[in-house]
Amino acid sequence: MRKRQSRLTYLLIVILALLTLSPVVMLVVGSFSKGLNAFGNFTISKYVSVYSDPAFYAVLGNTLVFVGFSALFSTILALFLAYLNNRTNIPGKFMFKVISVVPMMIPHVLFAVSWALLLNPSNGILNLLLMNIFKLENAPFNIYTIRGMIMVEGLLDLPIAYLIIAPAMASFDISLEESSRVFGAGNMKTLFRVTLPVLRPAILAAFILCVVRCLASFAVPSVLGMPGRTYVLATYIYRTVTTGFIADYGKAAAVGMSILVLSISLIYVYRYMTRSSEKYVTVSSRGFKPVVIELKKAKVPLFIILLIFSFILIMLPILVLLYTSFVPYSMVPSAKAFASMNLSHWKNVLNDPISLLSLKNSLFLCIVGASLGTLLSIFISYVIVKVKTRASGVLESLSFLSFSFPGIVIGIGFMWFFVRTPLYSTIWALLIGYIATYLPYGIRPMTSAFIQIHSHLEESSTVCGASFLTTIRRIVAPLLVPGIVSGWILMATMFFRELSLSVVLSRPGTETMAVQILKFSNDGLWGRLSALGIIMIGISILLVVTANLVGNHFKPVTD
Structure with missing residues (x-):
């Protein structure tokens, strides 16, 4: 045996x-080769070409902003949803828990396209609607920006952060917060001095994993970034191998090595943090029972907010695609639009x-x-x-x-x-x-x-x-x-x-x-x-x- x-x-x-x-080995070798047809003919010219290009550093700056703020947005949103779903008496908990992870089932390229259909500056459905209502000359929103990319990518990576933070939130011993309040601390002080520090490993792990996924993201940068000429490392690599008369796979490999080293390093930081999280354990006895926080007057407003968010996250992308598939061109929903469907x-x-x-x-x-x-x-x-x-x-x-x-x-x-x-x-x-x-x-x-x-x-x-x-x-x-x-x-x-x-x-x-x-x-x-x-x-x-x-x-x- x-x-x-x-x-x-x-x-x-x-x-x-x-x-x-x-x-990975071939990526390393390729980054030092002159080209696919000159394999083994080693050179450092590809690295020199990449790191001496001023445009590369603009792309690197865009990448840091895109990755950092997208991961932060995902983590904060996941923290908010995990708190409501696991610690409060918000109605419809099961539904919201399912909705929090449903974006994993929607292809990222379609999610990005649906937002382009809604908010592109030329004929976005929502932009056209707002321009008609308020008699605006220009579109109020432009999804083809770094801010638009951050919003869409943050929504897409929400399930990753939620699946890490929610279990930690569910097993958090509320007696720690009660002890803080007994000694005179207010809700905000308790949140920042007790709750968040205890949940720090889960929060940081979620953030790091979202950073890794943002680094790997291509759908959002290609659909929303490239039309607005906002390039990140993923689309920089894509342009390197798809534009010009000869694709420069050596240069693409040189850029890819930087991303790969950073991504692998972050993954092992994530693994280290999740392995050493035992010192943050707050539940150790079988008699533990999490306490549900009463939302009181905030229950209905928060429930409405979650319903709106769920509609934006799940139903809106699908409805936009379904509507656009039947109308002859981009049109504001109206009697004329529905009559012209085919x-x-x-x-x-x-x-x-x-x-x-x-x-x-x-x-x-x-x-x-x-x-x-x-x-x-x-x-x-x-x-x-x-x-x-x-x-x-x-x-x-x-x-x-x-x-x-x-x-x-x-x-x-x-x-x-x-x-x-x-x-x-x-x-x-x-x-x-x-x-x-x-x-x-x-x-x-x-x-x-x-x-x-x-x-x-x-x-x-x-x-x-x-x-x-x-x-x-x-x-x-x-x-x-x-x-x-x-x-x-x-x-x-x-x-x-x-x-x-x-x-x-x-x-x-x-x-x-x-x-x-x-x-x-x-x-x-x-x-x-x-x-x-x-x-x-x-x-x-x-x-x-x-x-x-x-x-x-x-x-x-x-x-």
């Missing part, structure tokens, strides 16, 4: 090293061979990729939880490493890796890149599920003569159904909406839906974009519902 586990561990280390370390955009999309191909490719990548990624996650999680060796520790570190990979950066690494193989410019290159980048989303739910399974079950199976694979298939896997379903859903939704890695690796014939939506956005084909976007959202929901139904069907029955 031990020998089999050891062989499995080393085999998984090799597979994970190929998936996670190979593109199916022309839908017909154009459904008759467009590239759109249909992108749908086929995305479905293949999401179903096959998520299934392969989930299968790999089962074995990796098994070794991490059940095999307590140094090698399993190495495997765990490798499995977490790819979480810090910004998509467009690691896409450049994969480009250097695949260009010398038959996989270059094929759908299989995208499949491998997706699995390598999003594997942690499958491993985390599976690891949690494995922790709940006692090792005595496997030992009993082995004593009865079952092989290792038989034990996994007949004993362990049926008990893992909830974790398998969660992991598959997470990976499938990530694969289906993936954009940043796809814009680098996709070639004619391997377009994905997200890439096609970005193309429609760049061409100003808002109606076709909206129709394809609604199809994308509908398929995402269908995949999640189907996976849950299948999971419930195969869930083991226990007496």
